[in-house]
Amino acid sequence: xxxxxxxxxxxxxxxxxxxxxxxxxxxxxxxxxxxxxxxxxxxxxxxxxxxxxxxxxxxxxxxxxxxxxxxxxxxxxxxxxxxxxxxxxxxxxxxxxxxxxxxxxxxxxxxxxxxxxxxxxxxxxxxxxxxxxxxxxxxxxxxxxxxxxxxxxxxxxxxxxxxxxxxxxx
Numbered sequence: 001x002x003x004x005x006x007x008x009x010x011x012x013x014x015x016x017x018x019x020x021x022x023x024x025x026x027x028x029x030x031x032x033x034x035x036x037x038x039x040x041x042x043x044x045x046x047x048x049x050x051x052x053x054x055x056x057x058x059x060x061x062x063x064x065x066x067x068x069x070x071x072x073x074x075x076x077x078x079x080x081x082x083x084x085x086x087x088x089x090x091x092x093x094x095x096x097x098x099x100x101x102x103x104x105x106x107x108x109x110x111x112x113x114x115x116x117x118x119x120x121x122x123x124x125x126x127x128x129x130x131x132x133x134x135x136x137x138x139x140x141x142x143x144x145x146x147x148x149x150x151x152x153x154x155x156x157x158x159x160x161x162x163x164x165x166x167x168x169x170x
Contacts, residue, residue, distance in 0.1 A: 041074030087125035
């Protein structure tokens with residue numbers, strides 16, 4: 001990991017494809033995950049974060065197009081049981097000699113560093129509230145139903161604190 005940013009480094013040489021505009025080369029590389037977690041899901045430490053795709057030479061840099069894949073695990077938000085899955089995200093990123101802050105990545109001596117891209121993409125791909133299945137009813141469905149009952153045709157009584165707004169004409 002890079003000591004300054006705490007992001008993994010994974011350099012890919014693009015020297016050969018930079019010699020001819022439009023040249024392409026396959027990419028298949030990975031980093032080991034470390035510390036990628038949200039409140040209810042995580043990538044196990046040491047698990048691979050893989051990118052499969054290709055790089056293509058453009059006038060001022062290269063374009064990386066591919067799919068980032070990562071296995072994750074967590075707890076079901078309803079029953080709190082274990083749940084696991086695989087997230088796959090399509091990416092299309094540009095590395096340039098003169099990068100635009102927040103839009104493109106820096107091309108450094110004919111190498112691209114895909115480590116930060118893989119790290120950030122894996123973290124963003126994690127589910128915020130995973131479910132073990134769409135039909136999960138929770139730990140005690142009779143006591144704590146996971147669905148909301150449909151209201152009757154009769155409207156519930158209005159809160160009297162909002163009554164003054166009924167007189168407004170918009």
